[in-house]
Structures are given as C-alpha cells and as structure tokens.
Amino acid sequence: MSTPEPKRQIHLVAHFPGVNSTTVWTDPSAGSQIDFDSFRRFAETAERGLFDYIFLAEGLRVREHGGRIHDLDVAGRPATLAVLTAIASITRHIGVVGTLSSTFNEPVELARQLASLDHLSGGRAGWNVVTSPDAFHGGNFRRGGFLPYADRYLRAEEFVRLAKQLWDSWGADAVLADRSSGRFVDPEAVRGVTHDGPQFDVAATSTVPRSPQRYPVIVQAGDSPAGRGFAAANAEIIFSRHTGFADGQQFYRDVKGRLPAAGRSEDSLLILPGASVVLGDSAADAHERSREIGFAQTSPQTAIAWVEAIWGRELPGLDPDGPLPTTQPGDTEQRQGQVSTRVDDRIARAEQLRARAAAEHLSVRELVVAETAAHSFVGTPEHVAAELDRHVQGRASDGFVLVPHLTPHGLDEFVDRVVPLLQERGVFRTAYGSAGIPNPTLRQTLGLPDPPGLGAISGVELVDAVVSSSEGASA
Amino acid sequence: MSHHHTAPTGGIDPRFTVGVALDGAGWHPAAWREPSADPAALFTAAYWTALAVSADTAGVDYLTLEDSLHVQGADLTGPLGVADPELPPRVRPGIVEGRLDALLVASWIAPRTRGIGVIPTVTTTHTEPFHLATALQTLDFVSEGRAGWQLRFSPGAVDAAAFGRKPAPEIDLAAVLAGRPDPGLAELIGEAAEVGEVARALWDSWEDDAIIRDVATGRFLDRDRVHRIDFAGERFSVAGPSIVPRAPQGQLPITLLAHAAPIYALAADIADVMFITPDSVSQRAGASRGRGVAELVAAVRAAEAASDRAARGFAPLRIVADLVIGLDTAAESAADRLDRLNTLAGSPYESDTRVFVGGASDAADLIGAWHRAGVDGVRLRPLSLPNDLTAIGETLLPLLRERGILPAADPQPEGSRDLRGRFGLGVAVNRHAAARAGSATTPAPSTTTTEAPA
Ligand SMILES: Cc1cc2nc3c(=O)[nH]c(=O)nc-3n(C[C@H](O)[C@H](O)[C@H](O)COP(=O)(O)O)c2cc1C
Numbered sequence: 039m040s041t042p043e044p045k046r047q048i049h050l051v052a053h054f055p056g057v058n059s060t061t062v063w064t065d066p067s068a069g070s071q072i073d074f075d076s077f078r079r080f081a082e083t084a085e086r087g088l089f090d091y092i093f094l095a096e097g098l099r100v101r102e103h104g105g106r107i108h109d110l111d112v113a114g115r116p117a118t119l120a121v122l123t124a125i126a127s128i129t130r131h132i133g134v135v136g137t138l139s140s141t142f143n144e145p146v147e148l149a150r151q152l153a154s155l156d157h158l159s160g161g162r163a164g165w166n167v168v169t170s171p172d173a174f175h176g177g178n179f180r181r182g183g184f185l186p187y188a189d190r191y192l193r194a195e196e197f198v199r200l201a202k203q204l205w206d207s208w209g210a211d212a213v214l215a216d217r218s219s220g221r222f223v224d225p226e227a228v229r230g231v232t233h234d235g236p237q238f239d240v241a242a243t244s245t246v247p248r249s250p251q252r253y254p255v256i257v258q259a260g261d262s263p264a265g266r267g268f269a270a271a272n273a274e275i276i277f278s279r280h281t282g283f284a285d286g287q288q289f290y291r292d293v294k295g296r297l298p299a300a301g302r303s304e305d306s307l308l309i310l311p312g313a314s315v316v317l318g319d320s321a322a323d324a325h326e327r328s329r330e331i332g333f334a335q336t337s338p339q340t341a342i343a344w345v346e347a348i349w350g351r352e353l354p355g356l357d358p359d360g361p362l363p364t365t366q367p368g369d370t371e372q373r374q375g376q377v378s379t380r381v382d383d384r385i386a387r388a389e390q391l392r393a394r395a396a397a398e399h400l401s402v403r404e405l406v407v408a409e410t411a412a413h414s415f416v417g418t419p420e421h422v423a424a425e426l427d428r429h430v431q432g433r434a435s436d437g438f439v440l441v442p443h444l445t446p447h448g449l450d451e452f453v454d455r456v457v458p459l460l461q462e463r464g465v466f467r468t469a470y471g472s473a474g475i476p477n478p479t480l481r482q483t484l485g486l487p488d489p490p491g492l493g494a495i496s497g498v499e500l501v502d503a504v505v506s507s508s509e510g511a512s513a
Numbered sequence: 514m515s516h517h518h519t520a521p522t523g524g525i526d527p528r529f530t531v532g533v534a535l536d537g538a539g540w541h542p543a544a545w546r547e548p549s550a551d552p553a554a555l556f557t558a559a560y561w562t563a564l565a566v567s568a569d570t571a572g573v574d575y576l577t578l579e580d581s582l583h584v585q586g587a588d589l590t591g592p593l594g595v596a597d598p599e600l601p602p603r604v605r606p607g608i609v610e611g612r613l614d615a616l617l618v619a620s621w622i623a624p625r626t627r628g629i630g631v632i633p634t635v636t637t638t639h640t641e642p643f644h645l646a647t648a649l650q651t652l653d654f655v656s657e658g659r660a661g662w663q664l665r666f667s668p669g670a671v672d673a674a675a676f677g678r679k680p681a682p683e684i685d686l687a688a689v690l691a692g693r694p695d696p697g698l699a700e701l702i703g704e705a706a707e708v709g710e711v712a713r714a715l716w717d718s719w720e721d722d723a724i725i726r727d728v729a730t731g732r733f734l735d736r737d738r739v740h741r742i743d744f745a746g747e748r749f750s751v752a753g754p755s756i757v758p759r760a761p762q763g764q765l766p767i768t769l770l771a772h773a774a775p776i777y778a779l780a781a782d783i784a785d786v787m788f789i790t791p792d793s794v795s796q797r798a799g800a801s802r803g804r805g806v807a808e809l810v811a812a813v814r815a816a817e818a819a820s821d822r823a824a825r826g827f828a829p830l831r832i833v834a835d836l837v838i839g840l841d842t843a844a845e846s847a848a849d850r851l852d853r854l855n856t857l858a859g860s861p862y863e864s865d866t867r868v869f870v871g872g873a874s875d876a877a878d879l880i881g882a883w884h885r886a887g888v889d890g891v892r893l894r895p896l897s898l899p900n901d902l903t904a905i906g907e908t909l910l911p912l913l914r915e916r917g918i919l920p921a922a923d924p925q926p927e928g929s930r931d932l933r934g935r936f937g938l939g940v941a942v943n944r945h946a947a948a949r950a951g952s953a954t955t956p957a958p959s960t961t962t963t964e965a966p967a
Binding site: 063064072073074077078097098099100106107108109110111112113114115116117119120121123124126127128142143144146147150151154155157158159160177178179180208213214215217220221222223224225228230231232238239240241242243244245246247337338339340 | 543545546550552553555556557558561581582583584587599600601602603604605606607608609610611612613614616617618620621622623624625639640641642643644647648650651652654655657671674675676677678719724726728730731732733734735736739748749750751752753754755756757758857
C-alpha cells in the first residue's frame with residue numbers, strides 16, 4: 039500500500055446575487071441589490087467564511103422582453119470595477135473578481151483599471167473575460183453593433199495579450215523613488231507598447247507601475263470549443279455551467295486535456311462550476327425548502343416570460359398552471375435581449391420541453407421550475423459537505439461558485455453550517471495565508487502558479503520610445 | 514439670466530466651499546523629494562486613504578483626483594503630446610510618473626470617509642460614455658451621495674494613439690490663445706458636451722421610485738419609470754437605460770476646469786461647478802493668463818447668460834478659484850521651501866493658476882478677497898503632500914471659520930452629507946418625473962446634441 043494522496047482542497051467563490059430570476063426579491067428578508075450596505079454585508083460573510091473571492095457578473099443593458107423593459111426580475115446593478123474597489127476597501131484578504139467584456143472595453147483603459155484595482159487591493163484582483171457578441175448590448179457603446187460570433191474570441195485573445203504587454207511594461211523595480219539622486223523612475227525599466235493587429239492599433243506607455251500580482255487572475259466563462267480553447271491558452275479559472283458529477287467530470291477532462299498543448303500544467307487552471315445550495319435539518323426538509331424556493335424563483339409571470347422567450351413570440355392567454363402552447367415557436371430571429379439564454383433551434387427545444395412536461399405531468403410553471411430552478415445541492419449540511427467534497431476529490435470540479443438566492447445574506451447559512459464541516463474533513467482552509475504567507479495575493483490564495491514569462495507574441499512588440507527632449511508648456 | 518447671488522433651484526443659498534486637489538506627491542514637480550513625502554507609497558491604498566481621511570477629518574468639502582491616460586512626461590514634450598504619435602511616450606526620471614485610475618482611487622476612499630465629496634477626473638474623449646456614467650453612479654452609491662465628476666477631454670495625439678480608434682483633432686494653439694474659433698477644439702468640446710448630455714440622461718433614466726417590488730403582481734420594476742435614452746449624436750449613440758438605478762444624488766455634480774471662453778460655454782451648458790485659474794502670469798494659464806478673479810468671473814457669467822441652463826433647471830454655475838498653496842511651518846517658511854524645490858527641479862515652478870506661499874493668515878486674506886470678488890469657493894492645490902494638506906486642515910481652515918468665510922461648524926446635518934448639498938445645488942429633479950408632473954418651472958433638459966461653440 040502506498041501512502042494516501044493528500045486531499046484535494048475545495049475552492050469557494052461567493053457570487054453576489056443580483057440580476058437574474060434566481061434572486062428571490064419577494065422574500066420578506068430580501069434587501070437592496072444596489073445599496074453599498076448589501077455589498078458590505080455580503081463581503082463580510084464571504085470573508086468570515088474564508089472564501090477565495092467575491093464574484094460579480096456583468097450585464098451592460100437592462101434586459102427587455104418583447105421589446106419592453108423586463109419588469110419581473112431584479113434589475114439594476116453597479117458598475118463592476120467601482121463596486122469591486124469599494125468591496126476591496128472594506129475587506130482584507132478575500133479576492134475581488136469581476137466580469138468585464140472584452141468586446142465593449144479598450145485594452146489600455148481596462149488594463150490600467152485592473153492594475154489600479156490590483157494595487158489598491160494589495161494583489162486581490164481578478165478579471166472574468168467575457169465576450170458579449172450581440173447588437174442589443176452594443177446599443178450602449180461607441181462601437182455600436184457587435185462582433186461576428188466567430189470574431190469575439192479573436193478580439194478577446196488579442197485583448198488579453200495586449201493587456202499583458204501593458205502589465206509587463208514596467209519592470210519590477212522601475213519605481214526608484216530615490217530622493218537623493220532625484221530619480222523617481224528608471225526610464226530604462228519602463229517600455230512603451232506598440233501593437234498593430236486586426237482588432238487594435240495602439241501605441242501607449244502604461245500609466246500604472248507593475249502591480250502586486252503583475253496580472254489579475256484571469257477567469258473565463260464560456261462553453262463553445264472556441265471558448266474552451268481560449269480558456270486553455272489564457273485562463274487560470276473557468277466559471278462553468280457543468281455542475282453535475284458526470285457532466286462535470288467530462289468537462290473537467292476535456293478542458294484540462296487541452297492544457298499540455300498550451301504548455302501548461304493541470305494545476306494552472308481551476309474549474310469552478312456555478313452552484314446553488316439548499317440546506318435543511320433533514321433531507322425531506324431540504325427538499326421541501328428547495329421546492330418552495332423554486333416556486334418563489336419562478337412566479338407565474340416569470341414562467342410565461344420564459345416560455346415566450348423560447349417560443350420567440352408573445353403567447354397571450356397562456357395559463358401558467360396549464361399545458362405548453364400547441365402552436366409552434368416563431369421562425370423569426372429571436373429578439374435580442376430576451377430573458378433567456380440563446381436558443382439555436384427553437385422547434386427542437388419546444389419538442390424537448392413538451393416531452394419532459396408529458397413524461398413528468400408538469401404544468402408550464404412546474405416545467406419552468408424544473409428547468410431553471412433545480413438546485414445543485416440539496417440536503418443536510420453533512421450531506422452537502424460530503425457531496426461538494428466528492429465532486430472535488432472525483433475531479434468533477436476544483437470547487438464552486440456559490441450563487442445564493444437571497445441578497446445580501448444568502449450565504450450566511452452556508453458559512454455557518456457547511457464551511458465548518460468542510461474544514462473538519464480537511465478540505466477547506468481554516469485561515470487565509472495558512473501556507474505561511476501573511477498577506478496572500480488572490481493567486482496565492484487560489485494556490486495558482488505565478489504567471490509565466492511572456493513568449494514571443496506576434497503582432498505585439500515592446501519598444502523603447504524616442505521622444506523629443508524639449509520641454510514645452512502644458513496647456 | 515440669474516446671477517450667482519440669486520438663490521438656486523431648491524432655494525438653498527450656496528455657502529463658500531473649500532476643496533483640495535490631490536495629485537501624486539503634490540503639485541510641485543519636485544514635491545516627491547520633500548522629507549515629509551513618501552514617494553515609494555504613491556501607488557498604495559494606504560497613501561490615498563491617509564490623505565483622504567486627513568482631509569475628511571479637517572472638514573474639507575471635497576477632494577478632486579487628477580488623472581490622464583498618458584504618463585506625465587508626455588505633457589512635457591509639448592501641449593499636444595509627442596511629435597510622432599506612432600511612438601509611445603517615454604517616462605522622465607525626475608518627475609512622478611504613473612497614476613492609479615482616479616475613479617477607482619475615489620471608489621477605494623469612499624467607504625473609508627464620512628463627509629468629504631470625492632471627485633475623480635474622467636476624460637470624455639476616448640472612454641465609453643456608458644461605462645463612465647455608470648461607474649460614476651456606482652461611486653455615488655459607494656460614497657452614499659458624495660460623488661462628483663471632474664470632466665476633462667484629452668486633446669493629445671498621445672491619448673489618441675493609446676486607443677487607436679480615431680486620430681486626435683488638429684488644434685491651432687495660437688488661434689485658441691488668441692480667442693479665435695478652432696475646429697479641432699470645437700470637435701473635442703462638442704464630444705465632451707455629448708458625453709455630458711448622455712451621462713445626465715442616463716442618470717435620469719431611472720426615476721426615484723422605479724423599483725416597486727410589488728409582490729401581488731410579481732413586478733420588481735415599474736417599467737414606465739425606467740426609460741431608454743435613445744441618444745443618437747454625431748459621434749456615438751447610446752440606447753440606455755442605465756444599468757444602475759437612480760443614484761443617491763440623482764445627478765452628480767459635474768465640475769470642469771476652464772481657461773478659455775469656449776470651455777466656459779461648455780461648462781455653462783453641462784457643468785455645475787467651474788474651476789477658474791486667476792492671477793497666473795504663466796504661459797500655462799493659456800487664455801486666462803494675466804487675468805484676475807473679477808475679470809474671469811464676469812467672463813464666466815457672460816457665458817452662462819448665453820446658455821439656456823436656467824431654462825433646463827440647472828442652478829447657477831458655482832465658480833471656484835484654483836490656488837496652488839504652500840504654507841509656512843514652524844521649521845521653514847514656504848518661500849524657502851519653494852526655493853529649495855525649484856532648485857531641485859532645476860527651474861522655477863509655474864502653474865496655470867496663482868501660486869501662493871506664505872502664512873495661513875495671508876492665505877486667508879487672499880481667499881477672503883477672492884470671495885468678495887464673486888467666487889463661490891476655492892480649490893487648493895497643495896504644493897507638497899502630505900504636509901501642506903495637514904497645514905490646510907490645522908491652520909487655514911480654522912482661520913477661515915474664525916473669519917466667517919466658512920461656517921463655524923459643518924452645516925450639513927447628520928444624514929445629509931451629499932455633495933450637491935455642499936455646493937448648494939439643491940435636490941436634482943428627474944426630467945421624467947418633472948415631465949409627468951407637468952411642471953412648467955423645471956422642464957426636462959433635452960438630450961439633443963449641444964452645439965459646440967465655434
Ligand atoms: C457561467 C457563465 C457565466 C457568464 N457570465 C456572464 C456575464 O456575467 N456577463 C456576460 O456578458 N456574459 C457572461 N457569460 C457569457 C460568456 O461571456 C459567453 O459570451 C457565452 O458563454 C458564449 O460563449 P461560448 O460560446 O464560449 O459559450 C457567462 C457564461 C457562463 C458559462
């Protein structure tokens with residue numbers, strides 16, 4: 039018998055519950071999703087629970103349904119970077135990670151903002167790089183339109199490479215701050231970046247010295263082959279949708295299997311599926327709570343809106359307690375900004391839903407609850423802790439992004455009842471910096487390796503800029 | 514057109530305000546070499562927290578944070594950036610180079626302070642108006658109503674090259690200084706006006722009571738109180754509404770530093786507070802060179818009279834005079850310190866505004882005289898940090914209170930510390946709510962393009 043392998047450690051992320059139909063705003067204890075007190079309260083719980091980081095999603099346009107503002111779900115959220123910085127200001131150890139689109143930002147600006155957050159937070163910043171390829175969101179931005187679906191990862195790839203050049207353009211010791219010699223900065227250690235590529239044409243010198251982590255931790259959330267390829271090349275974390283055990287294992291194998299070709303080791307990328315947890319004092323109690331929460335998450339009106347989005351048309355008179363419509367989905371292009379994920383083949387999807395409703399004898403609302411509000415882990419704290427552990431030891435994930443259904447205290451019960459059990463099992467930290475580092479960066483908290491040096495990258499070069507030395511007046 | 518002595522909308526009489534402008538180690542280029550400076554800490558949260566807490570504790574009304582998208586050395590190569598925009602600018606060893614993003618520094622400071630207004634600089638030239646407007650709203654949430662915006666545009670080729678989206682407009686500096694119309698400047702101003710309009714429209718896009726949480730009907734929102742803005746200007750379009758619900762102040766105070774008539778006109782059209790630069794003999798003062806407070810105030814009021822701001826429900830512009838300030842300490846006179854710093858820098862310090870060095874009593878005399886000449890406040894630019902900020906709090910502000918230039922105590926009642934209140938701007942009226950109420954006195958500001966003054 040060989041000595042047993044050390045237990046794999048679980049990573050936990052706290053997703054601030056905001057804009058979506060999982061947030062139960064009708065609960066009498068539900069608070070504001072926008073006042074800073076809610077973020078403070080949520081962050082304090084997550085840090086008490088020793089979570090790796092707090093995560094914020096991004097939505098760059100208020101959702102519409104049938105061409106009008108969608109009025110059923112929580113709407114309204116803060117801008118990602120400003121609120122992450124304020125959260126970092128009131129916490130000490132926990133990471134702050136936000137979703138920021140590579141389509142609707144510009145590299146020089148976003149790179150300096152992320153580097154600024156990394157400085158201010160003492161190395162706790164992360165960036166979930168998403169591509170937002172649709173004209174609906176593009177309606178709020180200068181570039182207007184959107185990128186063709188095929189090009190969005192080309193832009194993301196070029197964006198991240200250029201951002202890394204900017205983050206690397208100040209040497210580690212570039213700031214001398216030497217009073218006696220009068221040299222604040224070593225000009226030899228700061229290089230401008232010029233880049234002439236299909237997406238960007240940039241000549242700039244970064245305004246931000248090297249930050250504590252050098253790069254923010256790079257997160258990716260996307261599922262397509264192109265998305266997985268981008269993740270294998272660039273991401274340190276994948277926020278995935280694959281919460282089930284077998285499905286998770288398959289995704290895990292697929293993505294980690296892509297790493298060697300990118301010259302990376304298996305432990306340089308963590309896979310963290312989104313998960314919802316419902317606890318109870320007994321299994322029956324937990325399942326009853328899950329059922330109740332599911333119906334709270336899916337009001338009759340929400341169920342109808344969900345079906346309408348898939349059908350791609352209004353369905354006046356649809357009874358939420360009755361059967362699915364017998365009419366076929368419309369064959370016009372799905373309207374942008376609908377309250378649902380993209381549906382490629384609506385006729386096939388409708389057939390699939392009809393089959394499930396018939397097999398399980400479900401009304402419209404029951405079907406929508408089953409499709410959308412099925413909670414990932416339901417049971418006693420002991421059961422849930424064991425399940426989370428099983429997924430991680432079984433390489434179905436490296437941890438979870440917990441998506442609570444209540445703002446701002448939806449994490450409290452998990453932190454109070456499940457975290458101690460994970461600690462007892464020896465699979466979750468008992469303090470930040472337990473690896474002997476008093477003020478760990480986010481990357482250290484995650485146990486990820488330092489970012490590798492940059493290889494030769496086509497289309498991007500560092501140059502020593504030449505400028506005129508004449509001093510003129512500034513206007 | 515209303516004069517500044519007229520009570521603004523809401524009937525609040527503006528009181529004199531004192532703000533501080535923070536940048537690096539202070540406004541003198543050699544300030545980082547002061548014994549009291551901590552140049553190695555300029556990129557740390559601790560540095561900015563300490564400055565902000567010191568100003569907050571002293572009762573300073575607001576702080577502004579400078580910013581730009583290029584390194585400081587680029588400014589020294591000429592007013593409009595390096596000659597060859599294909600090449601990135603090089604950093605200069607002798608000056609503070611590098612800055613953290615001002616809006617994020619403000620977001621960091623906000624939860625750690627109680628009363629002070631936080632006003633970051635954000636440029637309108639290359640940024641996304643939607644990101645800019647929503648980030649400022651978020652700053653208003655995290656500061657609980659203490660946020661403002663120092664609007665700036667970026668004329669330089671350096672900034673344009675960093676984005677690569679469009680070339681920098683060509684500006685004829687001689688024409689601008691001579692007060693002649695310049696199409697390049699007009700283009701920048703026109704874009705800034707559009708961005709300001711879009712920001713204000715987005716800030717109004719949610720009415721106060723849009724979030725209804727009506728359990729009976731299952732509606733979280735009243736969709737009739739959330740409005741698309743459908744802005745379509747010459748340079749960009751923004752559909753809206755904002756992703757951020759109405760911010761605590763509704764409309765954040767927009768501030769703007771201006772040296773020249775076309776920019777006074779921009780301020781009159783979109784800003785609440787204008788910083789002017791009196792009494793500077795330096796080239797850096799541009800069109801303000803050699804002009805005193807009374808003259809500049811008259812010019813600003815003339816620009817204001819030519820604008821329709823009152824018709825759009827704006828309070829009269831608050832005019833704030835900028836002053837670089839170095840105060841005597843027990844150990845050394847500020848004049849000696851300035852000499853020492855000039856020697857270190859290798860050239861005498863010149864500013865776009867007046868540079869004062871001396872004792873707090875003389876500083877209070879000057880500020881009192883400016884007050885009588887018609888300004889609504891001063892913004893102090895400390896010569897070096899943190900010592901001049903400390904001295905402002907310990908000696909100058911108490912003197913201004915003693916002399917009745919500032920109120921004896923912070924007039925803001927507990928729970929009402931918003932920045933609009935400090936500037937006496939009154940409660941912001943939402944254009945849609947006003948239109949609904951059919952109010953004739955506060956019609957909705959239009960979202961159409963403001964013509965650039967040509
Ligand atoms: C778990 C998860 C979370 C996501 N979160 C966001 C988000 O907050 N904002 C956003 O614009 N897109 C988000 N996306 C969408 C992705 O950015 C991407 O556009 C989408 O998944 C399509 O990419 P793919 O084709 O690679 O799957 C998310 C995707 C996943 C899988």
